[in-house]
Amino acid sequence: MKKxxxxxxxxxSTFNNAQYKPSEENLEARxxxxxxxxxxxxxxxxxxxxxxxxxxxxxxxxxxxEYEKLPKFFNPTKYDAEKWVLMAKNAGMKYITITSRHxxxxxxxxxxxxxxxxxxxxxxxxxxxxxxxxxxxxxxIKLFFYYSQLDWNRDDYFPRGRTxxxxxxxxxxxxxxxxxxxxxQLTELLTNYGEIGGIWFDGQWDQHEWDGKRFGKIKVDxxxxxxxxxxxELQPKALIGSNHHLAPNDGEDFQMFxxxxxxxxxxxxxxxxxxxGALPLEVCETINGSWGFxxxxxxxxxxxxxxxxxxxxxxxxxxxxxxxxxMPNGExxxxxxxxxxxxxxxxxKNGETIYGTRKGPINPSDELVSTKKGNKxxxxxxxxxxxxxxxxNLKEKIKNITYYNSKLKADYTFRKSILKINLDKSEMxxxxxxxxxxxxx
Numbered sequence: 117m118k119k120x121x122x123x124x125x126x127x128x129s130t131f132n133n134a135q136y137k138p139s140e141e142n143l144e145a146r147x148x149x150x151x152x153x154x155x156x157x158x159x160x161x162x163x164x165x166x167x168x169x170x171x172x173x174x175x176x177x178x179x180x181x182e183y184e185k186l187p188k189f190f191n192p193t194k195y196d197a198e199k200w201v202l203m204a205k206n207a208g209m210k211y212i213t214i215t216s217r218h219x220x221x222x223x224x225x226x227x228x229x230x231x232x233x234x235x236x237x238x239x240x241x242x243x244x245x246x247x248x249x250x251x252x253x254x255x256x257i258k259l260f261f262y263y264s265q266l267d268w269n270r271d272d273y274f275p276r277g278r279t280x281x282x283x284x285x286x287x288x289x290x291x292x293x294x295x296x297x298x299x300x301q302l303t304e305l306l307t308n309y310g311e312i313g314g315i316w317f318d319g320q321w322d323q324h325e326w327d328g329k330r331f332g333k334i335k336v337d338x339x340x341x342x343x344x345x346x347x348x349e350l351q352p353k354a355l356i357g358s359n360h361h362l363a364p365n366d367g368e369d370f371q372m373f374x375x376x377x378x379x380x381x382x383x384x385x386x387x388x389x390x391x392x393g394a395l396p397l398e399v400c401e402t403i404n405g406s407w408g409f410x411x412x413x414x415x416x417x418x419x420x421x422x423x424x425x426x427x428x429x430x431x432x433x434x435x436x437x438x439x440x441x442x443m444p445n446g447e448x449x450x451x452x453x454x455x456x457x458x459x460x461x462x463x464x465k466n467g468e469t470i471y472g473t474r475k476g477p478i479n480p481s482d483e484l485v486s487t488k489k490g491n492k493x494x495x496x497x498x499x500x501x502x503x504x505x506x507x508x509n510l511k512e513k514i515k516n517i518t519y520y521n522s523k524l525k526a527d528y529t530f531r532k533s534i535l536k537i538n539l540d541k542s543e544m545x546x547x548x549x550x551x552x553x554x555x556x557x
Contacts, residue, residue, distance in 0.1 A: 135366055136344065136348075136366050136367040138348075138369065139348070139352045139353075141352045141353045142348070142352055142353055142354075142355070142369060144353070145313075145314075145353040145354075145355055145369075146355065146369055146370065146395075146396050148258075149211075149313075149314075149355060149370060149396050149398075149435065150396045150435075150474075151471060151472040152210035152211055152258075152435060152471070153210070153426075153429075153430055153435050153436070153470050153471050153472075153473070154207075154208055154209045154210060154426060154435065154436055154438070154463070154470070154471075155204075155209050155210060155211040155212065155213060155260075155398075155435060155436070155437045155438070156203075156204040156207070156209045156211070156212045156213070156437070156438060156439075156440065156456075157212075157213050157214075157262075157400055157407075157437045157438060157439035157440070158200070158212060158213070158214040158215065158439070158440055158441075158442065159215050159218070159262075159407040159408045159409075159439060159440075159441045160214065160215055160224065160244075160408070160409075160441065160442045161215060161218050161220060161222055161224060161408065162186040162187050162189075162190045162220070162222050162238070162444075163186070163218070163220055163408050163409075164190075164408060164409040164441065164442065164443060164444040165186050165189045165190055165444045166186070167409055167410060167411030167412075167444075168410060168411070168412075169406045169407065169408045169409075169410045169413075169441075170215075170218055170219070170220075170406075170407050170408030170441070171219070171408075172408075173219070173220045173268050173280070173283065174219070174268060174279050174280050174282075174283065177282035177283055177284075178283065179283060179284040179285045180269060180283065180284065180285030180286060181285055183220065183269070183283075184232075184237075184269075186222075187222065187232075187234070187237035187238045188237075188238070188239065189444070190234070190238045190239075190240065190444055191238060191239045191240045191444075191445075192240055192244070192442075192444060192445055192446030193240070193445065193446065194445040194446040194447045195240075195244060195247075195442075195445075195446025195447075196446070197244070197247040197248045197250070197251040198251045198254075198255075200212075200248065200251070200442075200448070201248070201251040201252055201254075201255050201257055202255065203448070203453060203456055204257060204456070205255055205257055206456075206457070206460045207456035207457070207459050207460040207463070208459065208460050208463035208464065208467055209257070209438075210257065210258065210471075211257060211258040211259070211260060211313050212248070212252060212257055212258070212259055212260065213259075213260035213261070213262055213313075213316050213437060214245065214248060214259070214260075214261065214262060215262040215264075216245060216261040216262060216263055216301075216305055217262075217263055217264050217301065218262075218264050218408075219264050219266050219267065219268055219279070219280070219319060220268055220269060221264075221267040221268055221269030221270055221273075222234075222237075222269070223301065224244055224245060225243050225244070225245040225246070225304070225305065225308075225309075226243040226246070226308075227301055227304055228304065229297060229300040229301055229304070230297070230301070232269065245261070245305075245309060246308075246309065249309040249310055253310055253311075258313035259309070259312060259313055260312065260313040260314045260315070260316050260355075261305050261309075261312060261314075261315055261316065262316040262318060263298075263301070263302065263305070263315055263316065263317055263318070264317075264318055264319045265298070265317055265318065265319035265320050265322075265338060266279065266280075266319035266320075266322040266323070267294070268280035268283050268286075269286070270286070270289065270294060270297070271286055271287040271288065271289035272289030272290055272291065272293040272294040272297065273286075273289070273291075273294050274286075274288050274289045274290070274291060274294070275291070275335060275336065277319075277322030277323045277335075278322055278323075278324075278326065279322050291336055291337075295338070295339050295342075295343075298343065299342070299343060299346055302315065302343065302346060302347060303346065303350065306347060306350040306351050306354065307350060311351065311353070312351055312354050313354065313355060314354045314355030314356060314357065314369065314370075315347055315354060315355075315356050315357075316357055316359070316372070317356070317357065317358040317359065317360075318358070318359040319359075320334070320338060320358055320359075320360040321359075321360055321361060321385070323335045323336045323338075324360075328384075329384070330361075330385075330388070331360070331361060331362060331385070340365055340366075340367060341366070341367060344356055344365075344366075344367030344368070345367070348367070355369040355370055355396075356368050356369050356370075357369065357370045357371065357372045357398065358372070359372050359374055359400075361374070361385050361386065361387050362387065362391055363387075363390075363391035363392075363393060364393045364395055368395065369395060369396070370395050370396040370397065370398055371387075371392065371393055371395045371396070371397055371398070372397075372398045372399070372400060372437075373386070373387055373397065373398070373399045373400070373434070374399075374400055375399075375400070375401055375402070376399070377399055377428055377429065377432050377434070377480075378392055378397050378399065378432045378433070378434055379392055379432070380432075396435070397432070397433055397434035397435065398434060398435040398436075398437055399425075399429045399432070399434050399435065399436055399437065400436075400437040400438075400439065401425060401436065401437070401438055401439065402417075402438075402439045402441075403416065403417055403422065403438065403439060403440060403451075403452050403455050404416045404417065404451075404452075406441055407439055407441055408441045409441040409442060409443050409444070409449075410441065416451055416455075417455070419455065419458045419459070419547070420546065420547050422438070422455055422458075422459055423458075423459055423462050423547050423548065424498050424547065424548065425438075426438075426459065426463075426470065427470065427485060427496050427498065427548055428480060428482075428485055428498070430469075430470045430473055430485070430487050431475065431476065431480035431485025431486060431487060431496065432475065432480050432485070433474055433475035438456075438459075440452045440456075462547070462548075465521070466520070466521075466548070466550060468489075469487055469494040469496070469520065469550055469552075470487065472489050473487035473488060473489045473494070474487070474488055474489070475487070475488070476488040476493055476494065476495075477493060477507075477510060477511075477512075478495070478507060482498065482499055483497070483498060483499050483500045483501075484496060484497050484498060484500050484505075485498070491515075491554060491555050491556070491557065492552060492553065492554055492555075493512070493552075493553040493555065494520065494550055494551070494552055494553075495507075495550065495551040495552075495553065496548050496549075496550055497539075497544070497548065497549040497550075497551070498547075498548060500539075500549070502539070503538070503539055503541075504536060504537065504538055504539065505535075505536070505537040505539060505551070506534065506535070506536050506537075507534070507535040507536075507537075508533070508534055509533050509534075510530075510533050510534070510535050511533060512553075512555035512556070512557075513555060513556040513557065514528075514530050514535070514553060514554075514555055514556070515554045515555060515556045516553075516554040517537065517551065517552070517553050517554070518551070518552050518554075519540070519543045519549070519550070519551060519552070520550035520551065520552045521543075521545075521550065522543060524540065524543060526538075526540070526551060527540070535553075537551065
């Protein structure tokens with residue numbers, strides 16, 4: 117009897133610990149995602165009314181009663197979903213990720229499981245995500261939903277995490293009720309808005325212990341296996357990513373990096389190199405210094421910085437998800453629109469060297485990166501000041517080398533896997549000089 121009981125226990129254990137196996141549809145979606153390379157991030161919510169970023173509730177310790185007055189002032193009559201989608205498309209972006217619910221707990225869609233949403237609590241009274249979903253479908257742009265796993269508003273987000281501790285007005289609740297609420301809202305997002313590109317989770321880090329260097333033990337159970345299975349069951353093609361700054365969890369389909377190129381380690385919360393997995397990669401970054409609308413943010417990145425960041429991301433084998441924070445009236449800042457127009461001009465001429473590529477044979481740096489597609493290697497000289505480019509250990513056999521934009525043949529030698537290119541100064545571009553290497557085979 118003990119023998120049979122042991123077999124049953126082992127079977128149950130194996131079943132419960134079975135690793136996620138993505139469907140063929142999901143794998144195809146992953147490949148599309150890797151090829152897309154460029155997306156638009158949108159941080160938009162009632163926090164935009166205060167013009168102090170999406171963390172204003174936490175940063176100013178605004179009480180529940182005070183913050184819940186904000187929806188009454190949120191009336192984005194200038195919102196034009198098609199204009200947003202066309203702006204992204206003209207910039208060369210292939211998908212949009214928008215905040216469906218941020219850490220303040222306010223839902224930007226018509227949720228039936230919470231009245232604290234844009235339809236029921238604002239004078240605008242319309243589902244902005246529904247309108248955006250329709251325009252994305254019309255213009256062949258995939259739509260992803262950002263969803264916060266932490267909540268500064270609800271009682272049942274309990275025990276509390278590391279943030280929002282100074283916000284007054286919350287009582288204690290049951291964690292299992294919060295998980296049920298999340299599942300219900302995710303079901304709404306995955307059944308009421310057509311085919312969704314995926315779910316972009318954020319906030320798991322709030323419940324992780326932090327030692328000043330990295331995230332450690334988690335205090336609660338987010339029921340990731342159940343939640344991820346729900347998403348994949350409702351939409352098998354939907355991709356799941358989570359901004360937890362750790363190695364990917366089972367069931368996730370892409371790995372993301374916040375304001376940090378994969379493995380570069382410029383942020384204290386950056387994902388370590390050893391935690392970078394084999395999934396498709398995505399870096400998210402802001403045009404200025406803020407995610408949500410910030411009236412006083414003057415840290416606007418130059419066209420050179422933004423275009424080079426897109427190039428660097430591709431050189432690291434990653435997508436770039438570039439953020440805008442719309443104003444409370446529904447308009448996007450003129451400076452952001454202009455930046456996206458300039459990026460669009462660049463990718464319209466040079467997109468072949470970014471879209472559909474993978475990381476090239478040269479390790480990326482601030483001076484140069486490489487991308488590869490088929491039998492072509494693209495060398496992107498960003499801040500390169502030397503007269504000669506030397507590439508060691510190049511294993512491929514070279515057929516031809518030209519400057520990408522002019523098609524002028526490059527002056528080079530190639531011996532014993534060492535490539536040396538004498539750079540033509542007249543071909544050098546301040547933002548990006550692209551050298552195209554065609555290899556045999």
